[in-house]
Amino acid sequence: MKHIRILSAQDISCFGQCSLTVALPVLSALGIETSILPTAILSTHTAGFSGYTFRDLKDDLAAIAEHWKGEGIDFDAVYTGYLGHKKDVDAVLEINASHLNKGPFIVDPAFGDQGKLYGGFDKDYVAAMRPLCASADVLLPNLTEAYFLLDLPYNPNPDFDEIERVLHGLLKLGAKNVILKGIGDNPAETGFVVYDGHEQRRYRHARIPKDFHGTGDVFASVFVGGYLRGLDIYAAARLAADFTFECIVNTINDPAHGYGVHFEQLLFGLEARLRQALGE
Numbered sequence: 001m002k003h004i005r006i007l008s009a010q011d012i013s014c015f016g017q018c019s020l021t022v023a024l025p026v027l028s029a030l031g032i033e034t035s036i037l038p039t040a041i042l043s044t045h046t047a048g049f050s051g052y053t054f055r056d057l058k059d060d061l062a063a064i065a066e067h068w069k070g071e072g073i074d075f076d077a078v079y080t081g082y083l084g085h086k087k088d089v090d091a092v093l094e095i096n097a098s099h100l101n102k103g104p105f106i107v108d109p110a111f112g113d114q115g116k117l118y119g120g121f122d123k124d125y126v127a128a129m130r131p132l133c134a135s136a137d138v139l140l141p142n143l144t145e146a147y148f149l150l151d152l153p154y155n156p157n158p159d160f161d162e163i164e165r166v167l168h169g170l171l172k173l174g175a176k177n178v179i180l181k182g183i184g185d186n187p188a189e190t191g192f193v194v195y196d197g198h199e200q201r202r203y204r205h206a207r208i209p210k211d212f213h214g215t216g217d218v219f220a221s222v223f224v225g226g227y228l229r230g231l232d233i234y235a236a237a238r239l240a241a242d243f244t245f246e247c248i249v250n251t252i253n254d255p256a257h258g259y260g261v262h263f264e265q266l267l268f269g270l271e272a273r274l275r276q277a278l279g280e
Contacts, residue, residue, distance in 0.1 A: 001031060004228050007101070009037040009092050010081035010110075010217075016045035017260025018214035019082050019110075023221045029267040030225030030274060035075065037061060037092070040084040046119040047213045048259060054120070056084055061091035068100055077103040079224045081217060082110040084120070086128035093132055106227070107136035107175075108220040109145040114211075115154040116144065123148075134174025138233060140220050142181045146170060167195040179237050181219065192241060194234045201234045203241060208248050214260040219244045222270070230278055239277050243270060 006027070010019040020036055027034040039061065043053040068074075078101045080092055096105045109129055111121050126148045133139050133149055143166075147154045150169045155162065163183060170178045177196045184190040184204055191204035219240045226236035247261040254262065 001229075003033065004031070004076050005033040005035065006077040006079055006103075006224070006228065007035045007037055007075040007095070008079045008081070009039055009083065009088075009095075011040040011042060011084055012038045013042045013045040015043065015259070016047075016049070016213060017263065018045045018217050022214055022217040022260075022263065023079070023081065023224075025264065025267060026218065026221035026270070027225050029270050030222070030229060031271065032225050032228060035073075037064065037095070039082070039088040039092075045213060045259070054084075056088075058085045058087040058091065061088060062094075065091065065095050065098070065100065069098065074100050074102050077101070077106060077224070077228055079106045079108075079220070080110075080132070081108045081220060082118075083129075086125060089128045089132050093135065096135060104137040104227075105135055106138045106140070106220075106224055107133055108140045108216065109133060109149065110216065112144040112148060113142055113216075114144060115147075115156065117148070130173065133170075136175045136177075138177045138179065138223075138227070139170060139175035140179045140181065140216075140223065141170070142216065143183070146180055149173065163193060164200070167193065167200065171195065171197050177233055179223070179233065181216070192237055194237055196233070203234070203238050205241060205245055208245075208252060210248075210252065212248055212251060212258060212261045215244050215248065218247055218261065218263055226274055226277065229274060231274075235277055239274065243273070 008023045012020050041055045078096050146166050180193045183193050189204045190207040194201045222240035222243045223236045226239045247263040251257050251261040
């Protein structure tokens with residue numbers, strides 16, 4: 001297997017299964033060496049907790065990148081999640097434009113859900129995210145993030161024509177490929193649409209009527225690992241969707257665990273599932 005080294009730029013939430021505490025174990029389980037660019041440190045994530053601490057690391061990012069350049073370090077891809085500040089966005093854009101990244105740029109906008117922005121974000125942050133999303137080789141927004149990026153009113157149940165307009169809008173923004181998440185034809189299902197400007201490919205599965213934090217990070221991390229290991233975009237997204245669904249099922253009977261999903265027990269079989277998808 002070819003050695004793959006990537007950079008993931010996200011926050012560290014010290015408690016709560018999200019961002020880098022999800023990306024690192026998932027990508028490691030898929031055989032990917034993962035370097036990190038921590039954009040902020042939070043005591044907990046921002047969903048369901050109050051009074052959390054937040055330390056922005058925006059003033060450190062440029063110096064970290066310069067050190068890497070001096071050491072001749074580079075990466076086979078850059079994958080971004082929750083960043084936290086407009087200056088973090090600028091730093092990641094500069095890294096992607098430099099020789100540090102010699103492969104695809106994969107962006108999970110990670111700034112909102114269910115029609116609302118996450119705590120601490122505003123429309124100025126969304127505006128700062130647009131150039132980052134426009135630079136993406138693969139963009140992974142949920143419906144909320146897609147509508148905010150396009151400055152459109154949120155619609156939780158778009159019809160086929162509206163979904164098509166949203167997809168076209170995201171590619172017009174600049175992204176080369178879009179995986180739009182949270183798409184289903186009825187309340188009992190969900191899924192995604194992959195669009196490259198020529199073809200739409202959809203995948204649906206049952207919707208579990210309960211929300212868990214961090215599932216977007218699980219999906220994005222499995223997608224990145226599968227894609228970089230050789231799956232096409234649709235197959236990697238399908239692997240990610242199925243694994244995320246199983247993580248939710250694995251957590252649904254634990255009412256005290258709303259801050260994330262029990263993904264750790266399922267990591268052992270993830271490599272085997274990837275190999276099966278690759279036909280190995």
